Amino acid sequence: xxxKILITGTGIISAMGRNTREVAMNLxxxxxxxxxxxxxxxxxxxxxxxxxxxxxxxxxxxxRAQHECMPxxxxxxxxxxxxxxxxxxxxxxxxxxxxxSIIVSNDSECYESKDVVFHVxxxxxxxxxxxxxxxxxxxxTISMNLASILHIHGLSLTVSAACAGGGHAIGLAKMLxxxxxxxxxxxxxxxxxxxxxxxxxxxALGAFSPDKVQPFGKGRNGLAPSGGAACIILEPSDSLRxxxxxxxxxxxxxGYGFSSNGKAITTPDSYQEEVSMLKAIENAGLDEGMIDVxxxxxxxxxxxxxxxxxxIENIFPICPNVVATKGMTGHECWMAGVSQAVQATIMLTxxxxxxxxxxxxxxxxxxxxxxxxxxxxxHHILCNAFGFGGTNSSFVISNVKC
Numbered sequence: 001x002x003x004k005i006l007i008t009g010t011g012i013i014s015a016m017g018r019n020t021r022e023v024a025m026n027l028x029x030x031x032x033x034x035x036x037x038x039x040x041x042x043x044x045x046x047x048x049x050x051x052x053x054x055x056x057x058x059x060x061x062x063x064r065a066q067h068e069c070m071p072x073x074x075x076x077x078x079x080x081x082x083x084x085x086x087x088x089x090x091x092x093x094x095x096x097x098x099x100x101s102i103i104v105s106n107d108s109e110c111y112e113s114k115d116v117v118f119h120v121x122x123x124x125x126x127x128x129x130x131x132x133x134x135x136x137x138x139x140x141t142i143s144m145n146l147a148s149i150l151h152i153h154g155l156s157l158t159v160s161a162a163c164a165g166g167g168h169a170i171g172l173a174k175m176l177x178x179x180x181x182x183x184x185x186x187x188x189x190x191x192x193x194x195x196x197x198x199x200x201x202x203x204a205l206g207a208f209s210p211d212k213v214q215p216f217g218k219g220r221n222g223l224a225p226s227g228g229a230a231c232i233i234l235e236p237s238d239s240l241r242x243x244x245x246x247x248x249x250x251x252x253x254x255g256y257g258f259s260s261n262g263k264a265i266t267t268p269d270s271y272q273e274e275v276s277m278l279k280a281i282e283n284a285g286l287d288e289g290m291i292d293v294x295x296x297x298x299x300x301x302x303x304x305x306x307x308x309x310x311x312i313e314n315i316f317p318i319c320p321n322v323v324a325t326k327g328m329t330g331h332e333c334w335m336a337g338v339s340q341a342v343q344a345t346i347m348l349t350x351x352x353x354x355x356x357x358x359x360x361x362x363x364x365x366x367x368x369x370x371x372x373x374x375x376x377x378x379h380h381i382l383c384n385a386f387g388f389g390g391t392n393s394s395f396v397i398s399n400v401k402c
Contacts, residue, residue: 003236003237003238004236004237004252004254004400005173005174005177005178005234005235005236005237005252005253005254006234006235006236006237006242006249006250006251006252006253006400007232007233007234007249007250007251007252007253007341007345007397008087008088008089008233008234008235008242008247008248008249008250009083009084009085009086009087009088009090009231009232009233009250010083010084010087010230010231010232010233010250010341010342010345011079011080011081011082011083011084011087011229011230011231011342012080012083012228012229012230012231012339012342013051013052013054013076013079013080013228013229013230014033014049014051014226014227014228014229014230014329014332014335014339015033015034015049015050015051015226015228015328015329015330016031016033016328016329017052018052018079019083020083020087020342020346023342023343023346024346024350026328027325027328027329027343027346027354028350028352028354028373030328030355030357030373031328031357032327032328032357032358033049033050033051033226033328033329033330034047034048034049034050034213034224034226034328034330035047035048035049035050037050040199040203042200043199043200043203043208044203044204044206044208044210045203045208045209045210045222045224047208047209047210047211047212047213047224048193048199048224048225048226048330049193049224049225049226049227049228049329049330049332051076051193051226051227051228054075054076054079057075058075058078061078061149062149065132066145066148066149068130068132069132069135069136069141069145069148070136070141070145071137071141071142071145071192072192073142073190073191073192073193073227073228073229074141074142074145074190076190076228076229077104077142077146077188077190077229077231078146078149079229080188080228080229080230080231081146081150081186081188081231083231084186084231084232084233085186085233087233087250088233088235088247089245089246089247090184090233092151094241095150095151095152096151096153098153098183098184099153099154099182099183099184100150100152100153100154100182100183100184100185100186101152101154101155101156101157101173101176101182101184101185101186102143102146102147102150102152102154102155102156102157102185102186102188103143103155103157103158103159103169103172103173103176103185103186103187103188104140104142104143104146104157104158104159104169104187104188104189104190105158105159105161105165105166105168105169105188105189105190105334105335105337105338106139106140106141106142106143106158106159106160106165106188106189106190106191106334107139107160107161107162107165107333107334108139108192108334139158139160140158142158142188142190143156143157143158143188144156146186146188150186152186154182154183154184154185155176155181155182157172159172161387161389161391161393162333162334162387162388162389162391163297163299163331163333163334163336163337163385163386163387163388164337164385164386164387164391164392164393165189165334165337165385165387165393166187166189166230166334166335166336166337166338166339166340166341166385166393167256167258167337167340167383167384167385167393167394167395168258168337168385168391168393169187169188169189169337169338170187170232170234170253170256170337170338170341170393170395171256171257171258171393171395173185173187173234173253174234174253174256174395175256177234177235177236180236183235183236183239183241184233184234184235184239184241185233185234185235186231186233186234187231187232187233187234187338187341188229188230188231188335188338189229189230189231189332189334189335189336189337189338189339190229190334190335191226191227191228191229191332191333191334191335191336192227193225193226193227193228199225202225203225205266206222207222207223207301208222208223208224208225209221209222209223209224209300210222212327212358213299213300213326213327213330213331213358214300214327214356214358214359214360215296215298215299215300215305215324215325215326215327215356215358215359216296216298216305216309216322216324216356216359216362216363216364216367216369217300217327217356217358217359217360217361217362217363218360218361218362218363219360219361220300220301220302220305220359220363221300221302222300222301223299223300223301223326223330223331224300224330224331225330225331225333226329226330226331226332226333227330227332227333227335228332228335228339229335230332230335230338230339230341230342231338231342232338232341232342232345234253237249237252249400250345250348250349250400251344251345251348251349251397251398251399251400252397252398252399252400252402253341253395253396253397253398254283254284254285254286254380254396254397254398254402255280255281255282255283255284255285255286255395255396256279256280256283256393256394256395256396257275257276257277257278257279257280257281257282257283257393257394257395258276258279258391258392258393258394259272259273259275259276259279259392260272260389260390260391260392261389261390261391261392262390263390264390265388265389265390266388267303267390268303268304268307268308268386268390269307269390270306270307270308270310270311270314271311272390272392273307273308273311273384273386273392274311274314274315275392276384276386276392276393276394277311277312277315277382277384277394278315279394280382280394280395280396281382281396283396284380284396284398286380286396288315288316288317289316289318290379290380291316291320291380291381291382291396292320292321292376292378292379292380292381293320293321293322293323293344293347293353293376293378293380293381293382294312294316294320294321294322294323294381294382294383294384295323295325295340295343295344295347295381295382295383295384296308296312296322296323296324296384297336297384297385297386298324298326299326299331300326300327300331304386305363306363306364308384308386309363309364309366309367312367313364313366313367319366319367319368320368320382321353321368321370321374321376321378322367322368322369322370323343323347323353323354323355323356323370324356324359324369324370325343325354325356327356327357327358327359328357328358336385337383337385337393337395340383340384340385341383341395341397344381344383344397345397347378347381348377348378348381348397348398348399351375351376351377352373352374352375352376353370353373353374353375353376353378354370355370355371355372355373355374356369356370356371359371377399378399379398379399379402380396380397380398380399380402381396381397381398382394382395382396383395383396383397
């Protein structure tokens with residue numbers, strides 16, 4: 001049997017809930033996790049994800065120094081990583097004594113940076129910042145903190161690729177495992193959401209919807225920012241640990257593809273999105289007709305959704321089921337790709353597809369958009385995550401039996 005890259009654990013906290021099961025149930029119900037945030041009264045639109053706060057501060061796990069070095073959304077990350085490690089039956093001893101790596105998609109620390117500025121302005125007599133400020137405000141804060149907390153000895157890396165970062169993090173993890181340079185990869189997507197500042201610059205583009213997000217909808221008028229954290233555990237199917245611990249694999253990561261538009265920073269390119277998807281399908285050893293679900297990027301913006309719809313139409317003569325969840329979850333930005341991986345594993349596990357609960361009318365007749373709850377057992381799910389700068393990532397999550 002050919003070696004596969006298996007997903008053995010998942011964890012997530014988002015506007016849809018604070019663990020994988022809760023997120024699954026709320027997505028299947030078609031619940032909308034968005035709300036109007038009164039703290040964003042200076043925004044063009046105050047619509048955003050209503051992400052639950054973390055339940056504990058982990059003083060029982062973290063040393064004082066580790067706690068003070070952790071950024072605010074780092075506690076979301078710790079929560080989802082612990083959920084995923086528990087599902088995958090990964091022990092503390094295994095993490096400490098084996099070649100385990102961490103790859104994180106994270107692209108901003110706006111809250112921590114603003115905190116620094118305010119601290120200096122507020123107290124002119126004492127402009128000395130806390131020693132830990134630097135470690136909380138770096139883009140790599142999540143990967144460096146987690147490597148310290150979990151005693152990781154493999155690669156510790158942060159991917160900065162805007163909203164495609166989660167997909168690229170997953171792809172890099174696959175490359176590491178395929179080349180046998182590491183035994184396990186903990187892939188994390190993190191998006192700060194507790195601060196009113198974290199999406200202020202994004203809002204200036206006028207990309208946010210004032211009322212409702214409708215992926216692929218005729219009335220779509222923008223996205224809604226959201227956040228939290230998501231995690232998947234990846235390891236090769238020939239790992240001795242899987243047999244010794246009798247670990248149940250959830251799904252497999254079978255393919256990864258990428259491309260860059262090489263044009264304007266904010267303008268999507270349907271052709272290059274096609275390239276990304278086709279590379280992922282080819283890397284998975286499949287042909288287009290074997291993809292039965294596309295979990296679309298589909299943020300609800302007029303240009304972005306149109307480009308992706310065109311790319312899907314060009315690739316698939318017979319359109320597979322197209323799933324678009326960001327009307328419920330909001331756009332989780334840097335964590336979006338990893339969140340989609342978790343969503344894909346849920347649909348494979350339950351044999352049921354999520355639906356575009358907030359989209360009133362499908363603007364693209366050729367697009368087989370799932371508009372109502374649908375029982376369907378997919379074999380291969382193609383996931384898209386596209387980002388500013390024209391960076392595109394796609395990956396295939398498959399049933400382990402395929």
